[in-house]
Amino acid sequence: MNKSLNKIIGFLFVSSLCITGCGADDTQTVATFTSLVAEDNFDVDGQIDTSFWNFDIGDGSEQGIPGWGNNELQFYTDRTENVTVENGFLLITARQEDFNGAQYTSARLQTQGKIQQQYGRFEARIRLPFGKGMWPAFWLLGDDSDGNIWPQIGEIDIMENTGDAPTEIFGTVHGPGYSGANSISKTYTFQDSRVDTDFHIYGIEWGPDYINYYVDDVLYYQMTPKVLAEETNGEGEWVFNDRPFYIILNLAVGGNLPGPPNAETVFPQTMVVDYVRVYENIETNSTN
Amino acid sequence: MKNRKHINVKTIFSLTLVLILLSSCERELSDEAVFATFPNTAEIYTDSPVGLTDEFFRSFDPALGANPEAFGTDDNVAFEGNSSIRIDVPAPNDPNGNFVGGIFLDRGEGRNLTEYTALTFWARASITASIGLVGFGTDFEENKFAVERRNIPLSTDWRKYIVPIPDPSKLVQEKGMFVFSAGGLDIIDSEPNGNEIGFTFWMDELRFENLSTIAQLRPAIFSGEDLTEQGFTGTILPVVGLEATFNAPSGENITVLPAPRYFDFSSSDTNVAFVNELGLIEIVGEGTTTITGQLDGVLAQGSLNLEVLGSFVGAETPPVRDPGDVISIFSDAYTSVTNLNFAIFNDPNVQVQTQSFNGDQIVTYDNLGFVGLGWDGTNDVSGMTHLHVDVQLTSSTNPALTVELIDFGADNADGGGDDTGGGFVVPSSDLTEGTWVGIDIPINAFTQATGGGFSGSPNLNNIARVAFISNGSSFIIDNIYFYRE
CATH class of the missing domain: 2.60.120.430 (Galactose-binding lectin)
Structure with a gap:
């Protein structure tokens, strides 16, 4: 087993001992980059900050990937029914309605060309929807303005969940040789909490040759070129030292991963985002 | 070590004393009632x-x-x-x-x-x-x-x-x-x-x-349906179909059936009806009211829109007859069959309810597709001349009603190849909303083929079912009996 993973596990163990031993004030240090460079706290009701966010509209056909590459069922819009800010929260709402040939509507926001960065810390505080077919995600894509295409540009999924597993989220990386169904993923399971009733902080801290995944005060995964090599029999190419990445927040409905909603799925469903923050590591980010 | 432990115990002991002292102080100072609490053993x-x-x-x-x-x-x-x-x-x-x-x-x-x-x-x-x-x-x-x-x-x-x-x-x-x-x-x-x-x-x-991973309470009354029914002053209806659905940590939905006392019911017009803690709707006046419910502060899916036109007027009491001239299926005026089942078969949407007014039981079929009445044994009605049914239409548009008889044949059992059945179409012009109509069908008039596949004109020696077929109309039914003139 990877040495640094061992370290993490050891650290986790010590930390949980500490929590039991000396109370909940002692929390694990999961992130060290503290220089805030961008944030959206969704403070202005009824308004999405377009200096931060772009909307992706449609079913992916215009982008050449109908169903957004995953046979997803929703049509993304920028209507307030699907995306708005209320009471200091971003609300992305999936609805069941006939719209431009789709059965569902929802929203997808991204920051390409506006907020993008190589390395650093990306985190968001989110309460997720629930029910079969829900597929919310907080993720990063490599900037493709140099003409490179996915998966060469890389994808870092900070948090994904399927609505039929209300105590589980997973973090994933995609790159050449390890994309789509062959991506490399780690599941985190909440022991005494749920994703749809409680807000949780989902984040990564990313530097040269590593991506640390955390949830609240728990570091649960470290991705490195060595882990990648082990997972891909040496075939996978580390593409996370190459370029800036931008942020995507979306709530998909159906698709290859969660499967379609069923009769028990309750609509509408809302993904509630308290904030999105981006930090840099003064050492590594400044040497870019 | 032992000594130290001993000291600790002593310390705890004196602390306890202090606590006891404190609480007894508290008691003397306060006149507040102390509520009994019961053990919380899990x-x-x-x-x-x-x-x-x-x-x-x-x-x-x-x-x-x-x-x-x-x-x-x-x-x-x-x-x-x-x-x-x-x-x-x-x-x-x-x-x-x-x-x-x-x-x-x-x-x-x-x-x-x-x-x-x-x-x-x-x-x-x-x-x-x-x-x-x-x-x-x-x-x-x-x-x-x-x-x-x-x-x-x-x-x-x-x-x-x-x-x-x-x-x-x-x-x-x-x-x-x-x-x-x-x-x-x-x-x-x-x-x-x-x-x-x-x-x-x-x-x-x-x-x-105390699992904090059970969430997303979704309560329901009337099984989550929004119903409209007619009611009568002086009567009581139960709130039925009480449910509470939770999402389990596995993602599976779990539905439980809670007692009425878990719910807070309300009526939009308490001059028409109110709901008690047992989930019984007491109808007290004319008008319209909507019955809704909450569970733990969450509005329950489903409601009942109750239209109350007044007190119930029963069907005309059937005439006194010689017992040998009557075979009664459902009537308080005659001795009827035993163990009558008001819906031994039925479509999934019909709502079946029985009520009694002054000792006279009636049965209502709301939103009727089809329903069959069954009872113990079979009856030979070949000596009778008519089937009588009292019907009151309670829905408004384009009513339809067919009355069917099913005979079980010599084996006196459902199936077996010797069952026969037939239907009689009640002229829709005979059906008037809010009015009792006595329908007398000649015993040989059940000539129509049935939805269940019988070809009409059933045998009459082993009658086991009376069925009503409709198009979603609603009816009150009373006094179903065979008689001879």
Whole structure:
């Protein structure tokens, strides 16, 4: 087993001992980059900050990937029914309605060309929807303005969940040789909490040759070129030292991963985002 | 070390004294009433019963078929520890009773369960079968806060089962710790007809738990339907279809059936009707009101829009007849068949309800597609001249009604190749909303082929069913009888 993973596990163990031993004030240090460079706290009701966010509209056909590459069922819009800010929260709402040939509507926001960065810390505080077919995600894509295409540009999924597993989220990386169904993923399971009733902080801290995944005060995964090599029999190419990445927040409905909603799925469903923050590591980010 | 420990104990002891002193000070200073609180013991059965009555298991009434011998414990099987509850579900022909079920009661005055969110236990079975009912709150007294979860499937491996508590704040003094009921497994036809087989299941680690992973309460009344019905002043209707659906940590939805006392019901016009804590709607005046409900502050899906036009006017009382001139299916004026079932078969949407007014029972079929009435035995009506039915249409648009007879043939049994049936179409011009109509159908007029596949003109020696077929119209029915002039 990877040495640094061992370290993490050891650290986790010590930390949980500490929590039991000396109370909940002692929390694990999961992130060290503290220089805030961008944030959206969704403070202005009824308004999405377009200096931060772009909307992706449609079913992916215009982008050449109908169903957004995953046979997803929703049509993304920028209507307030699907995306708005209320009471200091971003609300992305999936609805069941006939719209431009789709059965569902929802929203997808991204920051390409506006907020993008190589390395650093990306985190968001989110309460997720629930029910079969829900597929919310907080993720990063490599900037493709140099003409490179996915998966060469890389994808870092900070948090994904399927609505039929209300105590589980997973973090994933995609790159050449390890994309789509062959991506490399780690599941985190909440022991005494749920994703749809409680807000949780989902984040990564990313530097040269590593991506640390955390949830609240728990570091649960470290991705490195060595882990990648082990997972891909040496075939996978580390593409996370190459370029800036931008942020995507979306709530998909159906698709290859969660499967379609069923009769028990309750609509509408809302993904509630308290904030999105981006930090840099003064050492590594400044040497870019 | 020993000495030190001793000192610690001393310190604790003096601290306790101080606390006692403090609290007794508090008592002298305050006149506030101190509410009794009951123990919050979570465990019900671990390796032995915890805080239950000495008899441990109280069976349902053996006179109704409950088999008290089927309950026991097993020291060779356990999920944890060294013992579990063992239930040997009887076969239908077991002389001691054909099902097993009963309750566990708290041995004291009841427990405070307000800090828990669910009853949980582990179970496994000798075969993949199911338990018809598990729950809590049944105490064989008022069953005030009874909660039932129906038909949980069992595996041959240990699995954990959850019965969510709809609103824990209600359970300040609960005696009913556990209720279950199980019958034989039917691998052939899902009909309770004697071909079921017995099996064994085990339950262990039965307790109340504070699971914070049960969420998304969605209550329902009237099974989540928005209904419209007509009511009559001076009558009482139950709020039916009470449900509470939760999402379990597995992502699975769990629906339990809570007692009415978990809900807060309301009526939009209490001059028309109000709802008591037993979930009974008392109709007191004319007008329209909407009945809704809440559970733990969450609005329940489903409602009843009640239209009250006044007090109920019954159908005309049938004339006095010589008993030999009448074969009555449903009438308070004559001696009728026994064990009448008002819906021995029916479409899934019809709502069937019986009510009594001044000793006269009527049956209502709202949103009727089809319904069949059945009873014990069969009747030879070949000597009769007519079938009489009193009908009041209660819906407004384009009514349709066909009355059918089904004869079971010489074998006196459903099926067997000798069944016959036929229908009579009631002219829709005869049906008037809000008015009783007496329909007298000549006994040989049931000539129409039926939706069930019979070709019409049934035999009349072994009549077993009267059926009503409609197009979603609603009716009140009374006085169904054969007679001769």
